[in-house]
Amino acid sequence: MNRCEGCELSKLDITHRVCIPLPSDKIRGCLISRDPTSAFLDPLEKYQQLPLEQKGNLWLDAPPRWLCKKIGLLMDFDENSPELIKLRDFLNYECYWTHLHKCPTCKPIKKDSLNRLDDKKQCYPPFRYSTAKSCADRWFEIEFNEYGLKDKIIITLGRDVEKYFNQWSRQHLSEISNQVISLPHPSDANCGNVWSWNKNSEQKEFIVNAITRFLQLI
Numbered sequence: 001m002n003r004c005e006g007c008e009l010s011k012l013d014i015t016h017r018v019c020i021p022l023p024s025d026k027i028r029g030c031l032i033s034r035d036p037t038s039a040f041l042d043p044l045e046k047y048q049q050l051p052l053e054q055k056g057n058l059w060l061d062a063p064p065r066w067l068c069k070k071i072g073l074l075m076d077f078d079e080n081s082p083e084l085i086k087l088r089d090f091l092n093y094e095c096y097w098t099h100l101h102k103c104p105t106c107k108p109i110k111k112d113s114l115n116r117l118d119d120k121k122q123c124y125p126p127f128r129y130s131t132a133k134s135c136a137d138r139w140f141e142i143e144f145n146e147y148g149l150k151d152k153i154i155i156t157l158g159r160d161v162e163k164y165f166n167q168w169s170r171q172h173l174s175e176i177s178n179q180v181i182s183l184p185h186p187s188d189a190n191c192g193n194v195w196s197w198n199k200n201s202e203q204k205e206f207i208v209n210a211i212t213r214f215l216q217l218i
Contacts, residue, residue, distance in 0.1 A: 003138040009103050009125060018044065018104060020097050021055065022147075028094040028218070029153035030143075032161050033063040034185065035101035035132065038124045056092035063157055064091045066186035070197045071211055074204075083215055090218045096147050100161050101132035102139060129160055136164055141172055151179075153217050158185035159195060181214045183207065 018036040036044075043060055050059070057064040068087055071077070077084045106124040125131070144150050150173050156162045162182045169180075184207065190196045195203055 003142070007131075007134060007138070009131065018099065018102060020044070020057070020060075021048065022096060026094055027096045027147055027149070027152060029090065029155065029179075030096045030098065030147070030149045031057075031064055031067070031091065031155045031157070032165065033097070033099055033157045034160050035099055035103075035105045035127050038104045038106045041104060057095060057097050058088060058092040063186055064095065064097055066188075067091065067155075067157065067183070070186040074197055074199060074208070075211060086218060087215065095155075096143075096149065096152075098143055100136050100164055101127060102135050129164075132160065133164055136168065140168055144172075153179045153181065153214070155181045155183060155214065157183055158190075179217055181210050181217075183210055183214075 018040065040060075040062060043062075047055065047060055058068065068084065068091055071087060072079070072081075072084050075083070104124045105127045107126065154165070156165050165180070184190055184195050184197055186197065191198045193200070193202060195201070197207075198204075201207070
């Protein structure tokens with residue numbers, strides 16, 4: 001069954017469904033980020049050509065590595081601290097990493113660019129929550145069943161993922177795991193005054209508590 005059939009993005013001339021191979025057979029958790037960008041496709045292609053023993057989520061300059069860095073900075077962990085060593089091992093080799101929105105996205109482009117045929121062929125869609133929800137509705141249940149994720153540690157990154165997962169889990173999981181950790185998206189651009197990695201954020205205490213619980217679970 002083609003689960004992308006009927007999706008509005010399936011009609012575009014783009015590469016569909018970014019899939020990051022599992023780092024190992026031992027999955028203890030799942031990291032869910034929002035969407036892969038078109039810039040991610042080149043490093044992903046190089047990653048897929050690596051020997052199996054060299055693969056790990058932290059090889060990529062992407063959300064797992066960014067999350068590790070942000071936690072270290074916010075919590076003032078030394079690079080060789082037991083906490084960061086444990087976190088790196090978990091994210092690198094024991095964490096299934098997926099996206100809410102499987103197809104690549106890009107920042108919205110100017111209308112005059114869309115008038116050029118070359119740009120039409122190369123243009124990836126901007127992120128839209130409605131499209132991401134449709135995508136996740138098609139794929140999340142398959143992923144959770146195939147990789148036994150419902151009893152694992154679930155880390156959601158950003159408000160869009162948190163919102164969707166909270167709604168989806170109530171409908172599709174018989175028991176909602178008490179191991180769900182919600183954190184801000186670890187992009188460097190996410191440094192505002194509320195839900196961000198800014199040390200002066202109004203939500204810093206909540207974020208620190210979530211990180212502490214995360215580290216206890218792993």
